[in-house]
Amino acid sequence: MGKITSALRKAAEDRIERFDKIARIKDHDQLVIKRMSDSKVDQRVITYFDPKAVITEQYKILRTNVLSFSKTKPLKVMAVSSSIHSEGKTLTALNLAVAIAQSTSKPRVLLIDADLRRGRVAKYLGVKQPVGLANILKDEVKPSDALFNIDVENLTFIAAGPIPTNPVELLSSDRMNRFLILMRSKFDYIIVDTPPVISVTDAGIVGAQTDGVLMVIQAGRTQRGIVKRATELLNQAHSKVLGHILTNIEYHLPEYIYRYL
Numbered sequence: 001m002g003k004i005t006s007a008l009r010k011a012a013e014d015r016i017e018r019f020d021k022i023a024r025i026k027d028h029d030q031l032v033i034k035r036m037s038d039s040k041v042d043q044r045v046i047t048y049f050d051p052k053a054v055i056t057e058q059y060k061i062l063r064t065n066v067l068s069f070s071k072t073k074p075l076k077v078m079a080v081s082s083s084i085h086s087e088g089k090t091l092t093a094l095n096l097a098v099a100i101a102q103s104t105s106k107p108r109v110l111l112i113d114a115d116l117r118r119g120r121v122a123k124y125l126g127v128k129q130p131v132g133l134a135n136i137l138k139d140e141v142k143p144s145d146a147l148f149n150i151d152v153e154n155l156t157f158i159a160a161g162p163i164p165t166n167p168v169e170l171l172s173s174d175r176m177n178r179f180l181i182l183m184r185s186k187f188d189y190i191i192v193d194t195p196p197v198i199s200v201t202d203a204g205i206v207g208a209q210t211d212g213v214l215m216v217i218q219a220g221r222t223q224r225g226i227v228k229r230a231t232e233l234l235n236q237a238h239s240k241v242l243g244h245i246l247t248n249i250e251y252h253l254p255e256y257i258y259r260y261l
Ligand SMILES: Nc1ncnc2c1ncn2[C@@H]1O[C@H](COP(=O)(O)OP(=O)(O)OP(=O)(O)O)[C@@H](O)[C@H]1O
Pocket: 044, 082, 084, 085, 086, 087, 088, 089, 090, 091, 092, 115, 118, 120, 194, 195, 196, 246, 247, 248, 249
């Protein structure tokens, strides 16, 4: 009898140990990031090509400003959006993500392409559209199957994936919420690229699940009234606007600087 009890106990212990191992494998598995070696990064991801360029400096200033927004509770998950199309959201999100990953403290940065309608993160990184957020939200792949990186240390990205028929439902689903909570626990900073605010509701839905939205404004094109309307829409969706980033600004060096160049 005694022998049987101890044999049963041993069997139970073994099982628990095996469960432990499974749990650990799963946990580890969540961080497997696949390396894409043959990327042809777009020249406009200037932070990747030229750490010393004037424009890279601007992205570094943006990084400093964004990371020092709040001293008490640092921002961790930030969405990037704009009022209308083609204002520079995706390139801003990409350059900001690279600039943060290049910080001396080497934070783990994740860039998520949540523009499920015309996501272009993979295109700008010069890789073939891999499985992405749409596949995760449709429960076709685990988040760990969609984590990729190129040769930027500490920068992981999740592409948009194939265009779904129901982006709004997917982005407002419980699965999206759980996915972001999981990613929060795995990365130091998360940048989420989104579609424009005025045309579709996606940015407000995503923004409300982040710590705030950085609004891109294309100088010389977007009118004040449109930006105001976009801000109202974001507020209605319970998204917090963190600040505005102007793109398409022309640089004119003052004459006295030319003399020293
Ligand atoms: N900082 C910038 N200064 C000037 N032009 C820029 C800047 N950032 C992006 N652009 C230009 O704006 C255009 C759109 O860029 P991008 O794809 O990043 O915009 P988007 O807002 O993500 O567009 P969409 O609404 O289609 O997602 C590109 O032609 C790009 O070269």
